[in-house]
Amino acid sequence: MLMKADFQTRDAHFATTVKESIGEVWDDLDGRIEVLQREPPFEPFGEEEATVLAMSQWFKYDFMTWVDPIKCPKCQGETRFAGMATPTQEEKEMGGDRVESHRCVICQTERRFMRLNEARSLLTTREGRCGESPSRP
Numbered sequence: 001m002l003m004k005a006d007f008q009t010r011d012a013h014f015a016t017t018v019k020e021s022i023g024e025v026w027d028d029l030d031g032r033i034e035v036l037q038r039e040p041p042f043e044p045f046g047e048e049e050a051t052v053l054a055m056s057q058w059f060k061y062d063f064m065t066w067v068d069p070i071k072c073p074k075c076q077g078e079t080r081f082a083g084m085a086t087p088t089q090e091e092k093e094m095g096g097d098r099v100e101s102h103r104c105v106i107c108q109t110e111r112r113f114m115r116l117n118e119a120r121s122l123l124t125t126r127e128g129r130c131g132e133s134p135s136r137p
């Protein structure tokens with residue numbers, strides 16, 4: 001598969017991280033491609049289009065979690081934005097130079113939310129909302 005080779009030649013460590021994080025997609029990809037090719041969403045629609053679409057659908061709907069609104073980690077209740085927080089050392093190391101603080105309206109638990117642009121960190125958190133855009137490694 002072309003993308004596997006690209007990952008390996010660009011950055012072997014990043015490729016390992018990606019494979020460890022999203023390994024299941026490679027096993028399931030052929031089945032997803034077959035389903036898309038049976039009912040192509042547009043024409044012309046070849047294997048390359050099916051592969052890209054299958055991977056992007058898996059990434060968007062299965063791998064990542066859309067977190068808007070941000071829910072309370074303790075009770076899943078609604079939170080309200082409470083301002084920007086000072087990043088911890090761990091958050092800074094993950095590329096979270098901007099960290100939002102959200103406070104639960106029910107139990108007052110704080111939910112910190114890093115605004116990330118680091119692909120490696122996004123592979124760890126697997127969540128985002130409008131604005132998370134991985135930069136190249």
Ligand SMILES: [Zn+2]
Pocket residue numbers: 072073074075076077104105106107108109
């Ligand atoms: Zn709560």
